[in-house]
Amino acid sequence: MSDFTSDFWNIYVAGLTLVSIIACLILLWVAGTTRAATVDDNTTGHVWDGDLREINNPLPRWWVYLFVITVIFALVYGALYPMFGKFQGALGWSSQGQHTAEVEKVEAAIAPIYAKFNGMPPEKIAADAEAMAIGERLFMNYCAQCHGSDARGAKSFPNLTDQDWLGSGDHAYIKATIGQGRVGVMPPMAAAVGGPEDVRNVANYVLSLSGSPHDAVRATQGKEKFAACAACHGADGKGMAAVGAPNLTDGIWLHGWGEEAIARAVNNGFNNQMPAQAALLNDAQINVLASYVWGMSNKTGN
Amino acid sequence: MSSATPDNNDSPRSIAPVSANPANAVPADDEVMVSLYASRKTIYPRSVSGLFSNWRWVTVWITQIVFYGLPWLEWNARQAILFDLEARRFYIFGLVLYPQDFIYLTGLLVIAALALFLFTAVAGRLWCGYACPQTVYTEIFLWIEKKVEGDRSARMRLDQSAMSASKFGKKWLKHALWILFALWTGFTFVGYFTPIRELAALSLAASLGPWQTFWVFFYGFATYGNAGFMREQVCKYMCPYARFQSAMFDKDTMIVTYDEKRGEPRGPRSKKADPAALGLGACVDCTLCVQVCPTGIDIRNGLQYECIGCGACIDVCDEVMDKVGYPRGLVKYSTQNGMAQGWTTRQMIRRAMRPRVLVYTSILLVISLAVMVSLFLRTPLKVDVIRDRGALARMVEQGRIENVFRLQVMNATESTQRYVIRVSGLPGIAIASEAVIEVLPTEVRSAVLRVQIPPGAAATGSHPIRFDIQAESDAGISVTEKAAFLVPR
Numbered sequence: 001m002s003d004f005t006s007d008f009w010n011i012y013v014a015g016l017t018l019v020s021i022i023a024c025l026i027l028l029w030v031a032g033t034t035r036a037a038t039v040d041d042n043t044t045g046h047v048w049d050g051d052l053r054e055i056n057n058p059l060p061r062w063w064v065y066l067f068v069i070t071v072i073f074a075l076v077y078g079a080l081y082p083m084f085g086k087f088q089g090a091l092g093w094s095s096q097g098q099h100t101a102e103v104e105k106v107e108a109a110i111a112p113i114y115a116k117f118n119g120m121p122p123e124k125i126a127a128d129a130e131a132m133a134i135g136e137r138l139f140m141n142y143c144a145q146c147h148g149s150d151a152r153g154a155k156s157f158p159n160l161t162d163q164d165w166l167g168s169g170d171h172a173y174i175k176a177t178i179g180q181g182r183v184g185v186m187p188p189m190a191a192a193v194g195g196p197e198d199v200r201n202v203a204n205y206v207l208s209l210s211g212s213p214h215d216a217v218r219a220t221q222g223k224e225k226f227a228a229c230a231a232c233h234g235a236d237g238k239g240m241a242a243v244g245a246p247n248l249t250d251g252i253w254l255h256g257w258g259e260e261a262i263a264r265a266v267n268n269g270f271n272n273q274m275p276a277q278a279a280l281l282n283d284a285q286i287n288v289l290a291s292y293v294w295g296m297s298n299k300t301g302n
Numbered sequence: 303m304s305s306a307t308p309d310n311n312d313s314p315r316s317i318a319p320v321s322a323n324p325a326n327a328v329p330a331d332d333e334v335m336v337s338l339y340a341s342r343k344t345i346y347p348r349s350v351s352g353l354f355s356n357w358r359w360v361t362v363w364i365t366q367i368v369f370y371g372l373p374w375l376e377w378n379a380r381q382a383i384l385f386d387l388e389a390r391r392f393y394i395f396g397l398v399l400y401p402q403d404f405i406y407l408t409g410l411l412v413i414a415a416l417a418l419f420l421f422t423a424v425a426g427r428l429w430c431g432y433a434c435p436q437t438v439y440t441e442i443f444l445w446i447e448k449k450v451e452g453d454r455s456a457r458m459r460l461d462q463s464a465m466s467a468s469k470f471g472k473k474w475l476k477h478a479l480w481i482l483f484a485l486w487t488g489f490t491f492v493g494y495f496t497p498i499r500e501l502a503a504l505s506l507a508a509s510l511g512p513w514q515t516f517w518v519f520f521y522g523f524a525t526y527g528n529a530g531f532m533r534e535q536v537c538k539y540m541c542p543y544a545r546f547q548s549a550m551f552d553k554d555t556m557i558v559t560y561d562e563k564r565g566e567p568r569g570p571r572s573k574k575a576d577p578a579a580l581g582l583g584a585c586v587d588c589t590l591c592v593q594v595c596p597t598g599i600d601i602r603n604g605l606q607y608e609c610i611g612c613g614a615c616i617d618v619c620d621e622v623m624d625k626v627g628y629p630r631g632l633v634k635y636s637t638q639n640g641m642a643q644g645w646t647t648r649q650m651i652r653r654a655m656r657p658r659v660l661v662y663t664s665i666l667l668v669i670s671l672a673v674m675v676s677l678f679l680r681t682p683l684k685v686d687v688i689r690d691r692g693a694l695a696r697m698v699e700q701g702r703i704e705n706v707f708r709l710q711v712m713n714a715t716e717s718t719q720r721y722v723i724r725v726s727g728l729p730g731i732a733i734a735s736e737a738v739i740e741v742l743p744t745e746v747r748s749a750v751l752r753v754q755i756p757p758g759a760a761a762t763g764s765h766p767i768r769f770d771i772q773a774e775s776d777a778g779i780s781v782t783e784k785a786a787f788l789v790p791r
Binding site for chain 2: 031032034035036037038039040045056058059060061062063064144145146147148149150152153154155157257
């Protein structure tokens with residue numbers, strides 16, 4: 001498709017290309033029929049600086065034929081492939097089309113490899129060495145940037161190797177997470193909790209839930225304010241998998257540990273997002289990848 | 303262009319001296335109109351025997367036995383020389399080279415270039431005359447041609463005669479033999495890149511892959527075209543080495559020369575006649591030196607860029623001199639200085655020890671030595687340390703700080719190796735994950751390493767650390783890689 005509104009540049013480029021090719025032919029024809037004067041000692045007779053003479057050193061004639069072949073090649077190429085302006089060429093080739101064809105070819109080649117894992121239970125896929133090798137490569141390509149090469153995550157990027165899941169953590173849940181992504185929202189709760197002092201108190205209470213070092217007086221004062229949090233995290237602070245609210249009692253701190261980090265969470269909330277991968281991976285790939293991720297926290301037999 | 307002055311007669315081409323008065327230099331009536339392009343005149347080199355011809359056959363045999371034989375050699379149950387482009391492993395006898403070892407190819411090319419400089423400075427275009435594939439295959443194809451069609455005059459007669467059953471048969475046989483030989487060459491060439499025994503089986507079953515087929519036929523076609531048809535045209539018009547080797551010549555370089563003082567004036571004479579009485583030089587003008595020349599030049603015109611230094615004219619002229627009873631050496635290996643000053647061979651050889659040659663030799667020796675030592679000391683293990691870029695650092699149990707690294711471990715031996723990984727550089731630094739990795743022969747494996755330091759062991763920021771990777775079986779196989787450990791705020 002042309003990027004211009006009028007056809008002028010299209011015709012200009014196509015015309016210029018054609019004229020250049022024809023000019024090459026004319027040049028070859030002129031050079032091939034021109035005769036140059038030489039003297040019988042095989043110089044052109046030109047003398048410079050008294051003794052510097054130009055030797056007639058002709059190119060072999062087959063060399064010209066090579067030039068002619070390039071011109072013929074250019075014309076044939078131009079007829080078959082896009083070369084003259086926006087003319088698509090007889091073959092209708094496009095770089096986009098070639099890319100699509102190559103992707104299709106590769107997908108057709110890998111489809112049977114993935115096909116045997118379709119419908120296999122995740123326990124069996126996770127025990128299959130070939131599937132795990134594939135899973136590892138997929139993980140390194142699509143997941144390791146955030147979750148780390150060892151899948152242990154980082155601050156705000158969940159560790160995938162522990163048993164602590166924000167949701168149910170089964171194979172279907174992981175598949176859905178990879179395919180559609182996840183948005184983990186915690187609204188700012190400072191207003192519901194009370195003033196800055198109340199926030200500090202709640203933070204200390206939350207720390208006390210997992211037995212972390214905390215200020216016992218503040219924790220006691222914060223306990224009643226925790227009611228604002230209990231809607232999602234539960235009255236006992238053990239979280240609620242259905243809404244993705246984390247367990248606050250297990251000593252795993254996705255967004256950082258300590259009074260300051262917790263106070264920040266209460267004050268600002270979170271809008272943590274995992275991007276959807278469905279556009280990058282097909283279902284069969286997601287199936288294997290989800291089994292790989294599932295297998296990391298559900299190691300059986302070892 | 304060329305310069306020619308009366309007192310500096312080192313022009314590569316022989317041109318009549320220019321008159322002192324430029325106005326008279328070119329008499330107008332000498333002018334001829336010529337095309338800018340010349341059609342090729344087929345050259346029918348006459349076959350020749352003698353010292354240099356024998357030497358050329360020796361080098362033909364050596365280079366071809368090496369080329370056709372090497373891929374069939376076995377080493378530890380695999381092909382001794384195999385360049386596996388698909389797996390990117392290059393096997394050369396006991397060595398397994400990775401693409402990371404390309405520096406050795408650079409070294410080899412530097413050595414080859416310097417050797418070319420050296421040999422050319424000492425004795426002219428030795429490479430062209432004796433070892434270049436273009437010369438070697440032309441020699442082989444000419445031999446086939448001679449066996450089928452006969453020597454020079456027979457071939458000329460055959461080409462001029464009208465098409466007949468016998469001519470057609472001869473031509474057909476010649477081309478069939480050429481194509482057979484060329485295909486074998488193409489097959490051998492591909493055999494350096496895919497196991498040649500498999501290739502042979504595939505060829506016999508006519509089930510070569512598309513690229514294997516292409517390269518066998520393409521290389522075969524190039525051999526057939528270059529050695530059968532292009533021949534001296536490649537040297538004259540296409541080869542860059544042919545041209546730049548002249549830059550390595552000086553007046554003490556041994557080249558094929560014609561002894562003009564002794565030979566001129568040339569002319570035929572009766573065997574019994576005394577040349578001195580006839581006013582003739584030693585050259586009997588038999589033109590055999592032109593007939594044997596594979597590039598079709600007349601060596602009596604002096605040094606020319608077309609001369610590939612094969613020495614065919616020396617061999618044939620010596621033969622003629624023996625027949626007419628004159629001393630040999632009218633055409634011989636000599637230097638320009640030697641010719642001008644009438645030096646003996648011994649005197650000319652002594653001039654081989656000149657600065658240019660000594661400099662080339664010493665650089666060549668130093669680089670060859672460096673490449674050898676480096677190959678000898680090469681560790682058959684390569685490691686790349688890649689930091690996890692997404693997650694810089696994390697806090698784990700008991701406030702320890704953890705960084706994640708990926709180690710790409712490349713085993714360049716042909717046995718399975720277990721490597722022990724150690725880390726150092728910070729107090730209390732340790733590997734928290736599996737620190738032993740097993741890598742299959744010539745394989746690459748990547749290991750994810752979690753490296754931890756105790757709380758407070760290092761200040762905020764980046765700290766240099768090092769990984770030591772050592773093979774369990776052989777303490778000599780070890781590599782140290784630097785990396786950075788990040789401590790977050």
